[in-house]
Amino acid sequence: MKVIGSPLGERDIRSLKLGEQVLFNGDMITGRDEMHIRALSLARGGGDVPREILGSVLFHCGPIMRRSGEGWEVVAAGPTTSSRMDSLEPEMISRFGIRAIIGKGGMSREVSEAMAATGCVYLAATGGAAVSLAEGIKKVTGVEWEDLGMAEAMWKLKAERFGPLTVAMDSSGGSLYENVRLSLRR
Amino acid sequence: MIKMPESTEDVVVKLLRLANTKLPADVGWALEAAAGWESDPTAYSQLGAIMDNSRKAEFLGRPMCQDTGLPVFYVRGKFDSSLAGEISRGLARATQEIPLRPNTVDPITRENHGDNLGGGMPIIHYKPTDDPFTEISVLPKGAGSENMTRLGMLDPAEGVEGVKRFAVDAVLDAGGRPCPPGIVGIGIGGTSDLCVAMAKEALLRPVDVPNEDPALDRLEQDIFVALNSSGLGPMGLGGSTTVLGVRIRSAYCHTASLPVAVNISCWATRRATARITAEGVEYHQGAAP
Ligand code: SF4
Numbered sequence: 001m002k003v004i005g006s007p008l009g010e011r012d013i014r015s016l017k018l019g020e021q022v023l024f025n026g027d028m029i030t031g032r033d034e035m036h037i038r039a040l041s042l043a044r045g046g047g048d049v050p051r052e053i054l055g056s057v058l059f060h061c062g063p064i065m066r067r068s069g070e071g072w073e074v075v076a077a078g079p080t081t082s083s084r085m086d087s088l089e090p091e092m093i094s095r096f097g098i099r100a101i102i103g104k105g106g107m108s109r110e111v112s113e114a115m116a117a118t119g120c121v122y123l124a125a126t127g128g129a130a131v132s133l134a135e136g137i138k139k140v141t142g143v144e145w146e147d148l149g150m151a152e153a154m155w156k157l158k159a160e161r162f163g164p165l166t167v168a169m170d171s172s173g174g175s176l177y178e179n180v181r182l183s184l185r186r
Numbered sequence: 187m188i189k190m191p192e193s194t195e196d197v198v199v200k201l202l203r204l205a206n207t208k209l210p211a212d213v214g215w216a217l218e219a220a221a222g223w224e225s226d227p228t229a230y231s232q233l234g235a236i237m238d239n240s241r242k243a244e245f246l247g248r249p250m251c252q253d254t255g256l257p258v259f260y261v262r263g264k265f266d267s268s269l270a271g272e273i274s275r276g277l278a279r280a281t282q283e284i285p286l287r288p289n290t291v292d293p294i295t296r297e298n299h300g301d302n303l304g305g306g307m308p309i310i311h312y313k314p315t316d317d318p319f320t321e322i323s324v325l326p327k328g329a330g331s332e333n334m335t336r337l338g339m340l341d342p343a344e345g346v347e348g349v350k351r352f353a354v355d356a357v358l359d360a361g362g363r364p365c366p367p368g369i370v371g372i373g374i375g376g377t378s379d380l381c382v383a384m385a386k387e388a389l390l391r392p393v394d395v396p397n398e399d400p401a402l403d404r405l406e407q408d409i410f411v412a413l414n415s416s417g418l419g420p421m422g423l424g425g426s427t428t429v430l431g432v433r434i435r436s437a438y439c440h441t442a443s444l445p446v447a448v449n450i451s452c453w454a455t456r457r458a459t460a461r462i463t464a465e466g467v468e469y470h471q472g473a474a475p
Contacts (some may be wrong), residue, residue, distance in 0.1 A: 019228065029198035034296070039418035064252050064287045075285060076243075081363045088354045104330075105422060107284040107361035126420055127330065127365030128454045130252040131243045150288055164235065166228060168423060176228075176360060179423045184358055185416050 001164060006057055008099040010119035016167045018174040022123065023163040026139075027156070028102070029056040031082055034152035036088040038145060042171075043095055049146045051097045052156055060085065060103035062151025064130075065140065072140040074157070078130035081103040084121070090114035102165060106177035112169055122169035136162030194269060194322075197460050201324050203256060203284050205458035206249040209240045210471035212392035213369075213455050216430035220367060229425025233367075236420070236453050239347055240388025251454045253328035256302075259310040260323040260388065270310060273322070277301075277308050289329075311383070313362040320413040323459040323473060325389060331364035332453045337382055337448040340444040346405065349374060349446050354412050357429065362422020363454035369393060369431045370409070373447040374402075375439035384435035385449035390457060393431030406432040420453075430455075 004012060016022070029052050031147030039049045057175070063077035082103030085092075089107060089168055100120060103109070104127035111160060112120040115121065139158040146153045169175045209217075221233040226390040237358045243250035255425075259273055276299040280286055290307050290321040302308070336356040340348045353372050360366075373384030419425025430453070439445055461468045 044313070062252065062287065063286060064249060064254070066285055074286075076249050078252050081333070083363055089220060096215040104365065107359060113339060123424060126232050126239070126329075126364075127362070128251040128253075129235045131246060131248050132235060132239040133252060134248075135242075147299070149291070153297075164231065165421060166231075171289065176423050178420060180418060181361065183417055186354060186356060186412075 003161065007055060008057065012160065013099055013121050014171050016121050016170060018167055018170045019177060020167045022167065023161045023162045023185040024057065024123070024159050024165060025161065026159060027052065027058070028059050028159055029053060029058045029085055030061045030063060030157065032060060032152050033063050033084055034148045035154045036085055036092055036129065038148070039096070040088060040091055047172060049096070049122045050154065055097045055099055057100045057102065058092070058098050059157070060101065063134070063155060065150055065155070074134045074140060076130035077134045077137060078128050079125040080095060080170045081105045082107050086111060093118055093120050096145055106168060114173055115169065116173045119171050121167055121171050123165035124168035125163070125165055133162065192467060194272035195276040195279065197281060197322065197462060198273050199280045200469065201322060201460050202277065202280040202286065202326070203247070204469055205324050205326055205456045205472065206254055206284060206286065206306060208244045208249050208312060209250060210370070210455065210457055212390065212394045213430060213453070214240065216393050217442045217453065220289060220430065222425040224425055224427050226419060226425040228421045228423050229427060232420035232423060232425065241358055246335055249286065250316060250456070251328060252287060253330065254289065255326035255328040258290060258325045258327055260307060260313070260387070260390065261312045261320070261324070263313070263315050263317045265314070265320050265338075266399065273308060273310060274303055279304055301441060311387070318463060320462045321459060322462070323390060323457060325329045325386070326456045327386070327456065328452060331368060331450045332449045334360035334364045335382065335385070335448065337378055337445065337447045339378065342444045344444060348444065350405065350409055350412070351411050352446050353448050357413055357417055357450060358418055361418065364450045366418060366422060366452065367420055367427045367430050368452040369411070369427050369433060371435045371449040371451060371453045372432065373449070374434060374436040374445070376437040376445060377439070378445055381447040382446035382449065385447035388433035388435040389451045389455060391433050391447065392472050397434060399436070401441055402434045402436060406434055413460065
């Protein structure tokens with residue numbers, strides 16, 4: 001299986017094909033509804049956001065974490081439903097240059113357009129495969145905005161052979177979800 | 187209340203651990219069977235990842251999904267008013283010990299106290315009976331699937347066809363969001379509130395136990411076939427496995443109404459039951475009647 005690693009450049013992203021399966025190595029951050037809201041409201045007000053957001057691989061995930069010594073251990077970390085972030089993601093992508101989004105269920109046409117404009121892909125992780133996916137997270141390197149709660153905080157993670165991930169929305173407007181939707185037999 | 191061989195609080199912790207770490211056998215078998223007939227490679231890889239994950243969760247004693255949901259409790263038999271407190275304490279302890287993800291927040295301020303409790307929590311449905319036991323079942327329900335819930339107050343003239351169309355549309359419109367292939371709970375009849383409650387309670391019946399009502403059994407099969415020929419597939423990425431089962435519960439309704447509710451459950455349909463008698467506690471995952 002193809003392995004991709006951070007930092008991901010626009011060329012790397014644009015070379016990924018719809019339906020292809022990949023594993024991911026390197027740095028990623030988690031973010032759900034509240035993280036998106038906070039990052040955007042800070043940026044809109046001219047404030048600083050944690051630098052890890054810039055050019056990031058953003059994992060839609062609210063993990064279960066356990067304290068271990070000084071740091072944290074990942075107990076379970078599967079993707080959350082990405083469409084909840086549909087209204088916030090285009091601005092996230094264009095402001096922060098997000099390179100890849102890992103989630104489940106897919107995202108809207110507007111998100112797809114924002115992805116195509118800057119070079120970003122949507123990688124589908126198997127929903128609920130939280131124990132297997134946690135195995136691909138070697139280290140929790142930090143956490144921001146812990147006041148948002150365990151699920152909503154922004155966790156900084158180091159991944160190794162994280163996946164398998166399916167390129168479900170590519171950087172030229174293609175979407176497996178859209179293809180399936182259009183050919184559904186009702 | 188039955189005299190307890192162990193505290194109810196302990197029983198609740200064990201129940202939550204069992205439900206979250208071990209997939210019920212009927213669900214596991216249904217996934218195996220689905221993988222056997224799935225020819226789409228993406229779909230097959232999704233099913234493989236799910237089964238692999240479930241085995242690891244059981245082996246490591248970890249929650250199979252990070253969304254340990256809101257546990258919905260069903261209590262049946264003999265019990266008294268102390269039970270709610272015991273269940274709450276058990277849930278708070280399980281949140282620390284297993285651990286479960288702290289999911290409950292104030293709906294307006296979104297404040298999270300970290301213990302899975304809070305106003306109105308946990309959700310407990312009571313059914314007092316004269317049986318010589320207390321039975322507690324738990325159904326941890328994640329938000330990915332719960333958010334796809336639909337209630338339709340159909341016109342009686344729409345009939346069974348209307349019910350079927352409503353259920354199929356609810357599942358197909360949800361797409362990959364509720365982590366298919368799962369189980370579709372359907373409530374038919376009652377009032378709006380009873381209808382939604384039935385749709386959820388229907389998920390307690392294992393997929394290998396047929397509906398006692400022949401007409402509803404046929405309807406379950408019809409909807410099952412319609413959904414699995416739709417092409418939606420595991421995680422909405424295409425394939426021939428969209429659901430593992432369809433479960434219906436019904437009640438009489440007003441002559442002018444035809445309520446239908448759909449409560450989708452993900453592949454991680456988690457359930458566990460403890461039957462407490464004077465002799466001991468028996469645990470199983472084949473759910474309550
Ligand atoms: S829908 Fe189910 S399997 Fe998917 S993330 Fe939620 S709880 Fe887990």
